């Protein structure tokens with residue numbers, strides 16, 4: 237029994253403990269600095285305000301581990317780049333909704349696929365004399381059936397304009 241105690245005391249008193257403790261401390265220190273760096277890298281991609289980024293980095297520097305954990309909980313959900321991309325997408329969609337084609341003659345809103353204005357009968361696009369599909373005004377032949385358009389040209393020089401409605 238006494239021998240066992242002696243062994244335990246020897247193990248506890250061993251200088252190896254000091255070394256092990258130092259190794260653990262150094263490892264924790266490296267982890268702490270790595271977390272600070274990670275916070276900096278991550279915050280820069282998510283937060284636009286430079287001051288907030290500095291505060292986040294300082295927090296994780298001053299409060300090891302806890303600071304980084306708090307940042308992890310509070311950080312914005314998406315990257316700045318994703319947020320910008322989403323904003324642009326929404327803007328493009330709005331633009332599309334707001335831009336309307338109108339008849340150059342009576343300013344009536346017309347749909348892209350209309351071949352003539354339903355209100356004033358003005359032709360907006362040629363149709364193929366052979367297959368009847370709508371043609372773009374610069375097409376020299378019908379891409380659907382191959383018929384030469386010049387032969388059936390109705391003289392539509394001006395297609396529906398694109399109007400920006402604000």
Ligand SMILES: [Zn+2]
Pocket residue numbers: 339340341342343344353354355356357358
């Ligand atoms: Zn019209």
Ligand SMILES: [Zn+2]
Pocket residue numbers: 364365366367368369378379380381382383
């Ligand atoms: Zn055709």
